[in-house]
Structure formats: C-alpha cells, structure tokens
C-alpha cells in the first residue's frame with residue numbers, strides 16, 4: 001500500500017510489519033504491527049491524546065519512554081494506558097482520555113472504587 005497523504009511515516013527503506021486496523025475515537029485508523037499506539041497516532045497526524053483533569057488542556061506524547069504519562073489513553077476500555085509503551089494490536093479500540101478517564105468494565109469499576117477508598121489525602 002502506498003503512503004497516504006496525511007501519513008507522516010517515513011517511506012522507502014523502512015521495513016514494517018503488516019498493516020492492521022485499529023479504531024480511534026470510533027473511527028478506523030492506520031497502524032502497522034510493531035508500532036506503539038502513540039507512534040501510530042502521531043504518524044497519522046494526531047498530536048493530542050488526552051486532556052488534563054483540571055483545565056482540560058491537551059497532552060500528547062512527550063517522553064516516549066514511559067516516564068511522563070502524558071500519552072495515556074483509554075485502550076479497550078481500560079484508562080491510563082501509556083500508549084508510547086503499548087504495541088498496536090488488530091482490532092484495538094482506543095479513545096481519547098479526559099482527566100483520569102472512565103473505567104468501562106465491571107471489574108475495572110470495582111478496582112477503581114477500591115482504589116478511591118484507599119487514597120489518602122487526595
């Protein structure tokens with residue numbers, strides 16, 4: 001497949017895995033096996049991955065090595081996934097995250113409740 005107009009990937013000598021389908025905020029997106037979620041989204045021209053809890057300011061990939069947490073998104077219903085450390089997988093559903101995100105599975109809601117009650121001083 002040729003390079004798409006809005007695709008920022010380097011073309012030519014780069015060897016990539018096969019193209020796979022992912023869904024980002026309900027829309028199909030292009031990704032290749034071996035890419036991180038953040039890299040795939042950045043290559044597609046997307047810079048903002050989440051918004052902050054207090055001011056709703058956009059954040060995107062910053063460190064790229066799993067340290068800053070600015071790249072967190074909701075992946076397959078699980079919030080706070082560091083997308084720079086998460087490889088894409090066919091059929092993956094990725095959503096922009098607002099603040100701390102929303103837990104969508106029953107088990108996750110239970111874990112979150114337990115976590116909230118155990119937080120001291122926050």
Ligand code: FES
Pocket residue numbers: 060061062063064065066067068069070071072082083084085
């Ligand atoms: S960009 Fe810093 S943790 Fe992902």
